[in-house]
Amino acid sequence: MITTDFLSALDRFNLVVSKRVTSKYSGARPSTFTGRGQTISDHRIYAWGDDFRLINWRIYARTDNLYIKKYEEEKNMVVHLIIDSSASMNYGKTKKFDYAAMIGVGFAYLAMKSNEKFRFATFSDELKMFQPKRGMSHLADMVEHLNAMKPKGKSNFLDAIKQYRKALGTRALIVLVSDFLYDPEEIASALRLLGEQDIKVVQVLAETEKKLSISGDITLHDSESKTVLRTFISPSLKNTYLQMLEEHSAKLRQNCLQIKADFYQITTDTPIFDAFYQMLK
Numbered sequence: 479m480i481t482t483d484f485l486s487a488l489d490r491f492n493l494v495v496s497k498r499v500t501s502k503y504s505g506a507r508p509s510t511f512t513g514r515g516q517t518i519s520d521h522r523i524y525a526w527g528d529d530f531r532l533i534n535w536r537i538y539a540r541t542d543n544l545y546i547k548k549y550e551e552e553k554n555m556v557v558h559l560i561i562d563s564s565a566s567m568n569y570g571k572t573k574k575f576d577y578a579a580m581i582g583v584g585f586a587y588l589a590m591k592s593n594e595k596f597r598f599a600t601f602s603d604e605l606k607m608f609q610p611k612r613g614m615s616h617l618a619d620m621v622e623h624l625n626a627m628k629p630k631g632k633s634n635f636l637d638a639i640k641q642y643r644k645a646l647g648t649r650a651l652i653v654l655v656s657d658f659l660y661d662p663e664e665i666a667s668a669l670r671l672l673g674e675q676d677i678k679v680v681q682v683l684a685e686t687e688k689k690l691s692i693s694g695d696i697t698l699h700d701s702e703s704k705t706v707l708r709t710f711i712s713p714s715l716k717n718t719y720l721q722m723l724e725e726h727s728a729k730l731r732q733n734c735l736q737i738k739a740d741f742y743q744i745t746t747d748t749p750i751f752d753a754f755y756q757m758l759k
């Protein structure tokens with residue numbers, strides 16, 4: 479069950495985005511479009527038809543050349559929240575999907591407080607997208623939809639991103655939340671498709687996945703492939719598993735580094751406020 483009790487605690491945080499974003503909506507963020515703002519971004523030679531009020535007379539006094547000021551136009555952005563809803567997310571004492579959904583809801587709330595539009599989507603073997611909107615009613619619809627979802631199907635991250643990138647008309651903040659327990663090459667290919675966006679990649683793992691706090695004779699059920707494996711988890715096998723998981727996460731972290739995306743690994747036993755402190759500090 480996805481709760482929203484933690485949202486008021488997020489008010490102390492600001493939705494900070496380091497890159498410039500573009501949108502057709504007026505707002506509080508600088509874009510790469512040249513427009514009528516307050517911050518001078520550059521100058522160019524005056525051309526017939528330009529507004530003479532934009533002429534920089536100081537430069538003219540020094541050079542006898544007419545240059546006009548180019549301003550950064552203030553723009554809003556759209557926050558995109560893409561959450562894994564595959565069967566593997568239906569695991570853990572606190573379900574990974576519920577925890578991932580709360581991360582998505584938290585970013586949506588911060589976007590709403592900053593008067594930004596936000597769009598959310600879920601993916602497994604298919605992608606479900608919702609229109610970008612502002613306001614509390616859109617946030618309430620998001621919570622209602624996520625609470626009604628039952629994680630199912632297989633993760634198809636690459637196809638989901640191929641479809642989703644068609645909805646990225648401007649630069650934006652993209653928050654990707656998944657356990658990312660699938661092919662690192664698929665993840666790398668998908669992330670490269672997003673281009674020069676501001677991206678946060680959040681890997682959500684159950685505590686038992688991260689620490690493997692089980693041992694002895696175990697029957698394992700793969701929630702996506704439906705295969706069953708009976709095995710004995712010895713100390714040696716546990717060490718091998720933990721090493722493989724660390725190597726997998728390291729590859730994911732490296733893939734993020736290559737495209738200048740932020741990477742976070744969070745376990746579901748982490749208080750949600752502490753998770754946001756880690757992601758936004």
